[in-house]
Amino acid sequence: MEISWEVEEATRELRKYFKTGRTKSVTWRKNQLRALLDLVHDNENAMFEALHQDLGKHPVEAYRDEIGGVEKSANNSLSCVEKWMAPKKSNIPLLFFPAKGEVLSEPLGVVLIFSSWNFPIMLALDPLIGAISAGNAVVIKPSEQAPACSSLLANIIPRYMDSNAVKVIEGGADICEQLLLQKWDKIFFTGSPRVASIVMSAAAKNLTPVTLELGGKCPAILDHLSNPSDFKLAAKRIVGGKWGPCSGQACIGIDYVLVEEKLSSALIEVLKKVIKRFYGDNPVESKVISRIVNKQHFERLCNLLKDPLVAASIIHGGSVDEENLFIEPTILLDPPLDSQIMTEEIFGPLLPIITLNKIQESIEFINSRPKPLAIYAFTKDDTLKQKIQFETSSGSVVFNDTLVQFLCDTLPFGGVGLSGFGRYHGKYSFDTFSHEKAVMHRNLYLEIEPRYPPWNKFKLEF
Numbered sequence: 493m494e495i496s497w498e499v500e501e502a503t504r505e506l507r508k509y510f511k512t513g514r515t516k517s518v519t520w521r522k523n524q525l526r527a528l529l530d531l532v533h534d535n536e537n538a539m540f541e542a543l544h545q546d547l548g549k550h551p552v553e554a555y556r557d558e559i560g561g562v563e564k565s566a567n568n569s570l571s572c573v574e575k576w577m578a579p580k581k582s583n584i585p586l587l588f589f590p591a592k593g594e595v596l597s598e599p600l601g602v603v604l605i606f607s608s609w610n611f612p613i614m615l616a617l618d619p620l621i622g623a624i625s626a627g628n629a630v631v632i633k634p635s636e637q638a639p640a641c642s643s644l645l646a647n648i649i650p651r652y653m654d655s656n657a658v659k660v661i662e663g664g665a666d667i668c669e670q671l672l673l674q675k676w677d678k679i680f681f682t683g684s685p686r687v688a689s690i691v692m693s694a695a696a697k698n699l700t701p702v703t704l705e706l707g708g709k710c711p712a713i714l715d716h717l718s719n720p721s722d723f724k725l726a727a728k729r730i731v732g733g734k735w736g737p738c739s740g741q742a743c744i745g746i747d748y749v750l751v752e753e754k755l756s757s758a759l760i761e762v763l764k765k766v767i768k769r770f771y772g773d774n775p776v777e778s779k780v781i782s783r784i785v786n787k788q789h790f791e792r793l794c795n796l797l798k799d800p801l802v803a804a805s806i807i808h809g810g811s812v813d814e815e816n817l818f819i820e821p822t823i824l825l826d827p828p829l830d831s832q833i834m835t836e837e838i839f840g841p842l843l844p845i846i847t848l849n850k851i852q853e854s855i856e857f858i859n860s861r862p863k864p865l866a867i868y869a870f871t872k873d874d875t876l877k878q879k880i881q882f883e884t885s886s887g888s889v890v891f892n893d894t895l896v897q898f899l900c901d902t903l904p905f906g907g908v909g910l911s912g913f914g915r916y917h918g919k920y921s922f923d924t925f926s927h928e929k930a931v932m933h934r935n936l937y938l939e940i941e942p943r944y945p946p947w948n949k950f951k952l953e954f
């Protein structure tokens with residue numbers, strides 16, 4: 493495959509610049525974080541516009557889920573980076589006396605970040621914060637499926653940041669493949685498992701470490717909540733966790749709900765009321781719910797509803813508007829478990845409700861499927877909480893809320909199994925883009941002779 497001049501030149505320049513050591517200083521790192529904060533501050537309106545153009549995102553949602561999160565993350569790194577960089581003293585066992593030990597975090601080198609289209613600003617800039625805090629040189633490849641955001645980032649990043657060390661390369665699969673032919677010191681990928689395996693195979697050729705931030709089907713478990721106001725709040729948070737972020741096009745959005753059969757009609761009634769309260773009588777006219785990103789994804793979602801048994805399970809919504817790339821918030825009750833809507837990540841505004849006899853069955857239900865990126869559970873039952881925590885596996889577990897874990901910098905964010913591996917956010921991002929080097933200081937005295945041959949009788953008896 494022919495490699496474009498842009499790709500080759502960019503990687504060559506970055507490697508040359510990284511070798512100068514300039515990106516390693518705390519001053520450089522802090523200046524870049526400040527530059528990023530200026531970039532976000534000065535271009536907030538342009539970002540709102542681009543997010544609206546690509547996804548129909550409302551500015552408040554755009555601020556809550558993307559721009560505000562980037563600011564928070566950059567401010568956090570700015571105040572902590574010096575502490576994170578400081579060598580950490582390590583206790584050395586007496587056996588090695590006299591010695592001192594420390595762990596040094598060093599940048600990995602030149603790193604590549606692939607981002608996804610659903611949070612095109614956040615998912616490009618948040619990993620960037622980790623990469624520059626750790627002192628790396630970076631290429632960002634924004635998703636071509638959010639073209640307005642991709643071109644905005646390509647336009648503004650060089651104006652604010654050190655363009656010797658941070659570059660944006662735009663393009664589709666062909667550019668991605670060219671980028672993957674280069675040698676990187678780390679690839680940070682957000683996207684689908686299908687492309688992740690292409691990325692990982694390419695990375696394997698150079699033994700490049702990867703972080704894979706993927707998706708999956710995130711369940712929400714709804715237990716008995718005897719207090720009606722708890723039940724209503726849980727239902728509200730389910731609506732927020734399904735349709736709130738990007739109209740369901742979110743890796744940590746709720747994919748389906750598990751509930752006991754006897755509670756399902758009460759749940760559906762409350763969900764309908766909340767949907768109406770949030771998005772009005774005619775959601776297609778609502779300005780607060782995002783659009784489907786493009787025709788291809790719109791058709792993919794419509795196809796999920798075409799299966800006659802799935803169509804028959806729709807109990808709310810179901811209308812689609814191709815011209816506006818809009819799909820109404822849709823609830824399905826017990827679609828067949830072997831239908832595509834229950835075997836593939838939905839990534840859109842369709843919410844299956846799966847009924848169980850006993851809520852404890854949710855553990856087996858989840859465990860019989862690939863490990864999800866997140867599990868949400870609305871319950872006050874400590875035994876059920878324990879079972880969910882210790883008998884299931886997922887990137888994260890959140891009790892009695894949805895999505896909030898993404899914005900909490902003190903928790904690691906990442907998947908497990910098919911939902912990915914590696915983690916980031918806050919200090920975890922810094923660690924993801926650093927190598928922890930072990931350093932041991934010894935002295936040139938106090939020799940232990942039995943270390944060395946010949947192991948004669950005298951030495952062995954020593």
Ligand code: NAD
Nearest residue numbers: 606607608609634635665668683684687705706707708743
């Ligand atoms: P995708 O895999 O199609 O694309 C992701 C990135 O890979 C893009 O930058 C794209 O340009 C690039 N790419 C496309 N083809 C490529 C190829 N042949 N070789 C190398 N790179 C290529 O994913 P998407 O449609 O952008 O995102 C949807 C998926 O991402 C969902 O599965 C979702 O759950 C997941 N996701 C995960 C997170 C997370 O933080 N865990 C966040 C958002 C989305």
